[in-house]
Amino acid sequence: MSIRLFVFNVLFLIGGISYSQEMADSSKGKMRVYTQSSAAVIYVGELKVKYGEIIELDTGQYVITAWAPKRKKVRELVRVGNKYTKTVRIKMPLTKEYKHYRNKKALYEVKKTTLRYGPMTAFIFYAANEMSVISKSNENADQFLTLANEQKSKAENSFWPSDIEANRKGFAISKLSYENEIEKVNDGWQKIYAGLAATIVVNYFTWRLSKKLKRPNYDEKPQLTKLFIGPDMQSRTTQLTIGFNF
Amino acid sequence: MTKYILGMCWLFVLFSCKKENELNDVFLSNSPYENPSNPYITVVKGEQINCNIVAINIRINEENFPDTLNYTHVYIETPIGGPVITKKKRDIFLNARCDFNNEFVLSLYNKDLQLNSAEVVYFFKTNP
Numbered sequence: 300m301s302i303r304l305f306v307f308n309v310l311f312l313i314g315g316i317s318y319s320q321e322m323a324d325s326s327k328g329k330m331r332v333y334t335q336s337s338a339a340v341i342y343v344g345e346l347k348v349k350y351g352e353i354i355e356l357d358t359g360q361y362v363i364t365a366w367a368p369k370r371k372k373v374r375e376l377v378r379v380g381n382k383y384t385k386t387v388r389i390k391m392p393l394t395k396e397y398k399h400y401r402n403k404k405a406l407y408e409v410k411k412t413t414l415r416y417g418p419m420t421a422f423i424f425y426a427a428n429e430m431s432v433i434s435k436s437n438e439n440a441d442q443f444l445t446l447a448n449e450q451k452s453k454a455e456n457s458f459w460p461s462d463i464e465a466n467r468k469g470f471a472i473s474k475l476s477y478e479n480e481i482e483k484v485n486d487g488w489q490k491i492y493a494g495l496a497a498t499i500v501v502n503y504f505t506w507r508l509s510k511k512l513k514r515p516n517y518d519e520k521p522q523l524t525k526l527f528i529g530p531d532m533q534s535r536t537t538q539l540t541i542g543f544n545f
Numbered sequence: 546m547t548k549y550i551l552g553m554c555w556l557f558v559l560f561s562c563k564k565e566n567e568l569n570d571v572f573l574s575n576s577p578y579e580n581p582s583n584p585y586i587t588v589v590k591g592e593q594i595n596c597n598i599v600a601i602n603i604r605i606n607e608e609n610f611p612d613t614l615n616y617t618h619v620y621i622e623t624p625i626g627g628p629v630i631t632k633k634k635r636d637i638f639l640n641a642r643c644d645f646n647n648e649f650v651l652s653l654y655n656k657d658l659q660l661n662s663a664e665v666v667y668f669f670k671t672n673p
Binding site for chain 2: 440444457
């Protein structure tokens with residue numbers, strides 16, 4: 300009887316130990332955290348984790364805290380289930396201050412670029428337009444010159460008086476048209492030179508003005524920066540870690 | 546900045562050019578056929594047929610105009626009536642005013658193109 304009782308007790312003890320071990324193993328879960336910014340500092344409770352890294356945790360509720368430069372600090376409550384890998388994706392909106400800075404910086408860049416290159420760009424567009432007119436007038440002038448020379452030759456060599464008269468008139472008209480086109484070409488160049496001179500003067504001042512513009516700054520204090528001392532749970536060793544989160 | 550502006554100036558100087566007026570001193574000279582020194586037509590003989598009709602013989606001076614000239618007729622304006630357009634060179638009968646110094650204007654004529662050459666004037670005084 301006592302032997303039976305002993306055997307029973309031994310069996311019960313072995314069963315109890317193995318059950319408690321199994322229970323202890325089964326109360327673990329896994330978790331990984333993805334944040335909108337991969338450069339975020341992430342804490343699961345007091346444990347610092349890396350972006351997308353799988354960590355093993357006891358089952359239960361955890362507060363995930365994440366922060367990244369330019370983004371709001373985010374907290375999220377997550378439950379880790381038994382033998383379950385939880386993937387948490389956290390949205391991290393930009394801070395109001397950063398959005399404001401971003402708009403100011405864009406405005407600064409636009410102002411700076413406009414002051415530096417605006418006058419010359421405007422002049423280039425103007426000059427390109429004038430040059431297309433000049434080019435067209437040049438073509439017309441060449442055509443009228445050819446025509447005038449032909450008509451001159453005919454007027455001076457025609458036999459029939461009516462031909463002579465017609466070619467004389469033609470020559471006079473072609474010459475006049477040629478001279479008008481020449482005038483347009485030279486006027487166009489004069490406008491371009493005047494525009495260039497004006498642009499250089501204006502651009503000199505706007506460039507200097509652009510140097511006086513103040514570039515907006517953006518400063519922020521890291522929100523999850525702190526000195527920590529504790530066990531390194533990620534490497535599953537018993538070593539103690541002393542670190543500083545930036 | 547300075548390099549940028551100088552670069553722009555250099556580009557414009559490089560590509561710009563003032564256009565010269567090539568016809569500034571070009572003027573027309575007269576065609577040698579407009580007022581020929583030697584006439585194209587010469588009246589070699591003029592004869593009064595009666596008080597109102599004159600007969601003329603003409604010669605075409607072909608050496609005075611280009612070989613390529615394609616005249617078809619001789620055109621003669623008379624003081625009375627319409628013009629006479631003829632291919633004849635002899636015995637060309639023309640209307641005239643009686644007892645008057647008649648003016649006949651002769652020219653070479655291209656009937657297809659209706660073109661007249663420089664004119665030759667011939668006077669003939671008719672007697673009653």
